[in-house]
Amino acid sequence: MRDLIRRILDWVDHRTGFETAVKNFLFDDIPASSGWHQVFGSVALFLFFVQAFTGVLLAFNYAPQPGDAYHSLQYIVTQITGGRLIRGLHHWGASLMVVVVGLHMIQVALWGAYKKPREATWILGVLLLLLVLAFGLTGYLLPWDNRAYWATVVTIQIAGLAPLLGEYVLEFLGGAEGVGVSTFTRFYTLHVLMLPALTVLLMVLHIHLVRKHGVTPSPRAIGLPKKKFYPGQAFKDLMAFFAVFVLLFVLAATVDVPLEGLADPSDSTYVPRPEWYFLFLFQMLKFFEGRWEVVGAVILPTLAVLALLAVPFLDRAKVKRIQQRTLAFAVVGLVLAGWLALTVAAVLTTPEQVASARGTSPAAADWRLLTPVELAGRAYFQQEKCAECHNLAEGEPKMGPTLATASHRKSAEWLTEHFRNPSAVAPGSSMPAMTLSDDELTCLIAFVLKLTPTNAAALAAVPDDAMRAGVIYHDSQCGACHVVNGSGEESGPPLNGVGQRRTAQWLEDHFRDPQKFDPQSVMPPYDFPPEDMKAMVDYMQALPPDPRQFGD
């Protein structure tokens, strides 16, 4: 058996050189000083594979269009086996990638490994760092939730500040007309096609240069016998992969990655924040006002990148032992301290997301406390089959947002516009437009605005008869003369408690012929069909004598 495998391998190697190439790679000479501090580059490579793997998996179930993107991601994390885990791996993998690439860079900077003849390796490394950040920036938009949308609006605006080029960058990112389908598609294409291809290319060149020049030896190791990469250093690399992977897996399995509501361009209360590794840039912007903004937004970051690229040309001294590189330690320490201070400042000054801008009327905890208009709205909610796609309260996830939480920050104007033309105010919304009359729509909106996370479950359970009565009450304009639950005109007697004062028979007879009971009554007769009559009488009897008794 062993013989057969050997012969097959030899056959393949003879024709492809594959085995020889792998052996050359594994048994490459590395300096005696190599060790744990040199694992970061390999770990970054490993994380790139994890990102590629999980990214491709996500793409299998992801629809790259605004709106659909959100719904398909929701489907991935709620419906598909392992979907939440794979999204978690991809999300936290991106963060870890930034950390690992940062550590890799710090290690190289501290040890002075960028020195002649390794300047090109360093420059490729800086470019790879920029690519990693570009991945983070473009990937942030792809869930198309509120967080993604607003962070990208800000990013695009910053890009537009660039002197001379700003306009063109804006045009290229499709952001001239605001963030929408073009920006989304461009970000998506960058994220899944262009950046991966560029990254692979630069990585291959980077690794080629590392092999060409060899791993940087410490001055002490010069003259000592070399080691082989395999298995000693390979083992160290792999242990580092394992440690990072365990951390990544635990993060993905235990920390939920937020998926907020569908992107909402009209949400003026949203506080956009970039991902943590961009917070320092975000914070720096606060120091530059007015026409100086371009300094913080574009000029300083550009100078920083140029400075990074220039490092090997600025520090051209002979290779020293790490213990003697005090200046390098000082510079790296200073940069890290600055970065940390800006990041911490940004975190500390982030306001809490505004919870609710609404709350004028008390939350009705029981359907009997709804005004007839709201009750009619509940009926239209039923009639329009809103519940096919929306939960009122939290429940098994449906396609549309849960209304008790989503309608929180919305105004009546927004809802009117949204119901008439859903995608105009919520790009990507797949909700059909409502065909209700203006008056019916007003009822529906009154009901939706009444929803809160605490009363939604109660308002989901309204008897059919009560809804029918709400519509009849509203259509018959009873509210023009009567008050129910504080809503309506007062020329007639208030109806709360009428069920306690009168019998069902009295109520029915009174509907049919009010003047029989009071010749002076100006109420018109209502000869409802039997089912409607029953609904109305039951509704009158269900009205609480004193709406306040239910509290709220």
Added chain:
Amino acid sequence: MDRDPESTSRRTFYQRMIYGVSSLIAAALTVPAVGYLFPSRRKGSAHKGWTDAGDVSALPLNEPRELAFQRKRVDGWKTSSERATAWVVRTDQELIAFSPRCTHLGCGYHWETDSDRFVCPCHTSGFSVTGEVLEGPAPRPLDRFETRTEGNRLWLGRVRTIPENGGQ
């Protein structure tokens, strides 16, 4: 292979750890991936519940009619309303609703009054008025919807397969 300064036992340890840890990572990635790419149908089929297929009071005896109706379809992350059809026939004993797909390769078939049979245009399978295979490569009788009537209206449930040699 070149001589290595590291001792043989340490080399063996390294190698074992390398193989072990690589396999562990590979497994931790591929197991969720398989679950992800081949999801179990834990949400049931795309068409849940019953659909109103229309009024069947005017349906003649033993003359199949194709009824068109709207039904809800759950397709991945999308829920939509789609037009669907069923071949419905009233026989002496029962009201049958056939799925409109040939049991051979899923083509749409039609009723031919002249020859008194359902004919599939793809590979000329023929089915009797009650769905039994009369000719052609179809492996089993026409699939049927679960049915229920409310007044004059026919409600359709899930499609049930009738096994070979089946019939009811």
